Amino acid sequence: MTDSSSELSEERAAVADACRRLGGEGLLIGTAGNVSVRVGERVAITATGAVLAALTPDQVTVVDLDGKVVAGALRPTSELDLHLGVYHRYGTGAVVHTHAPMATALSCVLDELPCIHYQLLSLGGTVRVAPYATFGTPELAESVLTALYGRSAALMANHGALTHAPTLDKAVEHALLLEWACGVYQRAAALGPPRVLDEQQQLAVIEAAVARDYGTTHPVTPVQEGTR
Numbered sequence: 001m002t003d004s005s006s007e008l009s010e011e012r013a014a015v016a017d018a019c020r021r022l023g024g025e026g027l028l029i030g031t032a033g034n035v036s037v038r039v040g041e042r043v044a045i046t047a048t049g050a051v052l053a054a055l056t057p058d059q060v061t062v063v064d065l066d067g068k069v070v071a072g073a074l075r076p077t078s079e080l081d082l083h084l085g086v087y088h089r090y091g092t093g094a095v096v097h098t099h100a101p102m103a104t105a106l107s108c109v110l111d112e113l114p115c116i117h118y119q120l121l122s123l124g125g126t127v128r129v130a131p132y133a134t135f136g137t138p139e140l141a142e143s144v145l146t147a148l149y150g151r152s153a154a155l156m157a158n159h160g161a162l163t164h165a166p167t168l169d170k171a172v173e174h175a176l177l178l179e180w181a182c183g184v185y186q187r188a189a190a191l192g193p194p195r196v197l198d199e200q201q202q203l204a205v206i207e208a209a210v211a212r213d214y215g216t217t218h219p220v221t222p223v224q225e226g227t228r
């Protein structure tokens, strides 16, 4: 049941690129973690047992939204149902799950990662820690889906982290940002109780970001005659 339109060759290559990048950044270690991207009714997702930092496109499997394999020779990740759950519930475009060191460390201790830095607002603010359940189970998927409500990221207790976004690049960026923020929290907490941005401060950041179109580059505006 494989036809060329189901192959998602570009997306499989992009998933492999994303894994190698996240591996290079130390977020994907060995075979732990999984990455997927959705195109319509199809999902390109990493195969179970593949070494992610050296992933090749043929180690990315294509499934439909019910999890049926439509292209690729390898069995998809054991967290397939978790990825599909995120697509079904939040209609997103890409999912990154890692056992990144800082995120995993905090997931063993915290009930949530508080909004200690304004950049966390691009993930929705405070990042919840989904209660622990065995990997690959519907209980874990439900726990994480609940924690993701209104957020692009969740920590998974004693397990790792998950981020999602409309595009694969953005989901990767979110994973890197979350790991960075977890590192900041860990260092800050070693010095004393970290201050947390209150609701007012968070709202002010969102207003400023909207007003300035923060996070994108802007060309220098030529100085107009008569305005200097």
Ligand SMILES: [Zn+2]
Binding pocket: 032, 033, 079, 097, 098, 099, 135, 159, 160
């Ligand atoms: Zn995992």
